[in-house]
Amino acid sequence: MFIIFDYMEPVTLKNIASELGISVTTASKALKNYPDVSPKTRKAVVDLAKKLNYTPNSFAVNLRTKESKIIGLIIPEIVHHFFSSVINAIIKKAEKKGYLVITLQSNESDKLEEKQIDLLLDKRVDGILMSLSNNRKDLSPLKKIIESETPLVLFDKISKVINCSKVIIDDRKAAYSATKHLINSGCKNIAHFRGPLNPQNSIDRFLGYKKAIEDYKLTFDKSLIYTCEKVTYKEGYNFAKQLHLSNKKVDAIFAITDLVAIGAITYFNEANIKIPEQISIIGFSNWFMASVISPSLSTVDQPGNEMGKTALKLLLKEIKATKKGKKIEYKTIVLPTDVICRNSTKK
Amino acid sequence: MFIIFDYMEPVTLKNIASELGISVTTASKALKNYPDVSPKTRKAVVDLAKKLNYTPNSFAVNLRTKESKIIGLIIPEIVHHFFSSVINAIIKKAEKKGYLVITLQSNESDKLEEKQIDLLLDKRVDGILMSLSNNRKDLSPLKKIIESETPLVLFDKISKVINCSKVIIDDRKAAYSATKHLINSGCKNIAHFRGPLNPQNSIDRFLGYKKAIEDYKLTFDKSLIYTCEKVTYKEGYNFAKQLHLSNKKVDAIFAITDLVAIGAITYFNEANIKIPEQISIIGFSNWFMASVISPSLSTVDQPGNEMGKTALKLLLKEIKATKKGKKIEYKTIVLPTDVICRNSTKK
DNA sequence: ATTAACATCGAAATCGATTTCGAAATAACC
DNA sequence: GGTTATTTCGAAATCGATTTCGATGTTAAT
Secondary structure (H helix, E strand, O other): OOOOOOOOOOOOHHHHHHHHOOOHHHHHHHHOOOOOOOHHHHHHHHHHHHHHOOOOOHHHHHHHHOOOOEEEEEEOOOOOHHHHHHHHHHHHHHHHOOOEEEEEEOOOOHHHHHHHHHHHHHOOOOEEEEOOOOOOOOOHHHHHHHHOOOOEEEEOOOOOOOOOEEEEEOHHHHHHHHHHHHHHOOOOOEEEEEOOOOOHHHHHHHHHHHHHHHHOOOOOOHHHEEEOOOOOHHHHHHHHHHHHHOOOOOOEEEEOOHHHHHHHHHHHHHOOOOOOOOOEEEOOEOOHHHHOOOOOOEEEEOOHHHHHHHHHHHHHHHHHHHHOOOOOOOOEEEEOOEEEOOOOOOO | OOOOOOOOOOOOHHHHHHHHOOOHHHHHHHHOOOOOOOHHHHHHHHHHHHHHOOOOOHHHHHHHHOOOOEEEEEEOOOOOHHHHHHHHHHHHHHHHOOOEEEEEEOOOOHHHHHHHHHHHHHOOOOEEEEOOOOOOOOOHHHHHHHHOOOOEEEEOOOOOOOOOEEEEEOHHHHHHHHHHHHHHOOOOOEEEEEOOOOOHHHHHHHHHHHHHHHHOOOOOOHHHEEEOOOOOHHHHHHHHHHHHHOOOOOOEEEEOOHHHHHHHHHHHHHOOOOOOOOOEEEOOEOOHHHHOOOOOOEEEEOOHHHHHHHHHHHHHHHHHHHHOOOOOOOOEEEEOOEEEOOOOOOO
16 A cells, blocks of 8 residues: 555656765766666666656656657647548557657638648647648748758649758549559549649649540530539538539549548439449548448548658658658659449449 | 748747847746736747747646646547537547647556557546446556546546546436337337347446336337447347347337437348338437438437537646646536437337 | 876756846935 | 936846765775
């Protein structure tokens, strides 16, 4: 039975040292394996430290070493399969490497995003990982990170202009493959439910779609492009309805996201329109539900785990380099994507 | 155009003070609105601080104030709708209150969970929020948190034995309501796809189910209980198949989770068994896909956002109390749940 | 015995901000 | 004028760990 005192002495080096009648210096050295400590003294210190459950005060260590061993992560949305799998990968790997992760959600607000950057810099995190909000136009907050000499790695939703490491997929190529898959299965009039006009990956997916249409001698029809503002299930549903009621001759849809695609599928199921016989649908992301919905959704696999892992790997490398005062070489890593054929498209 | 020197002087109070020819003390006081600073000096300090973009070194502040302004959060799984919405709520509200959140994922491993507790205590977070892993039996790591005088609030997956604040739903009552809903719609032979044997909420949901069966004079049949080990889509699918092939007389299923329920739905859809005509299904959680699957899934709404918010509120209150040396009153808050009727059950 | 080499230790500075306490200077009062 | 308030400032201690550098004492070498 332990008696807990109202005021318990904190376990510090000072305490350990005075308990053993030695100096703080020696106690510190004993625990850090300095050579100039006698075996006897070292053992005494190590034993007492273990007995008292000593752990170095991280505040003091941070101040001394100028490292926080914390990484900042800013993403637009947490409740989102792709991002939560990225977070997952980052947190796990970071922990293994001795870093903890502070996660923030910009909620697609650029103002909030800027505040969060400041918060992380004030906390003096060792590095920052970011996937940009759709609304980001002013890049000065990002430059501020770089000027503060805090390593920065952008992933997925990046800015090409910013000079730092990046991890992305080739959205244009992936969208091209998805569209090609539709064309190869015999579709000729392919609509595109695209994302908002600003974000680079939304633009790229549109361009990939368009290129495929043109490469395969189909005619690009502007009226078959529907622009999602919030990229929601509801929008997918509504655009599918609009498309259907418009009586346009369309035999396939490439949706910016699985969520949007599933919205469309739901509408067509309700309207008794057969997928893929009457209309083929392909999504983007390959989140869990794509394999579960009926019919199961063909899609482009977007490797969230891989992206998180590589982004963190790059960041840690830069943190190490910065610490040594070495120059950093910025890399842009493009991860491969695969088209996954399921039952919402013809073979 | 700025010239960036190889070695930039960090902006510290010391620098500001020496620049203005005053002491560090006065500079500090000027910025913290101490009364014993002349207006002229104060203005000079404030202006220079702004000009140089001074922010106090958080490492030093932490060391001095013994606060990190960081909260630790440990959950079993991130890629999980319920938990990601909890995280979401916590992070957002914490930020508003001036706290950042370090998130860790125990991955349902008790060993990992213990390491993570140590990590957070070593980092000297101001408080810890936890949802326990299924495998937790040894409660000493939790007691360690409490003994370290770090405020702790458990939510969702809790331990009743631990003396701290808790935020939960009444799983038993919620499961009772769900089962009652099935009974009221005319079902008489109700199977239960339950969760693992250890976790309290899995036990409680089972007990709620059983109580409803007994209260309404149906016979409890042990052979209609299927125990998920990992609570996955696949298990739901497989148990549905087993159930079907066993030729047991069953007209309804109460599944521990929407995910499991959706697994079952998928199987029955494939097997051409009509829902809810031939079999009714009700899930638990109300994650997004429940409204999207076909047929849409009746379920129990588990208020993730609300839970995150209240857990954080309790924690912040305890942090404040601890700081003032006040005694903490532990509360257990039970959040209400609703049965949501959709198309997988009869009216 | 004397010097050199080595082993073992600790005082003190440092990281940067905060706060206590007292000193100095000025203003206000009788 | 002398005393007391008031204003304004800064030296120094503190938070806890780390690291440099110098001081001992001990042993080995000549």
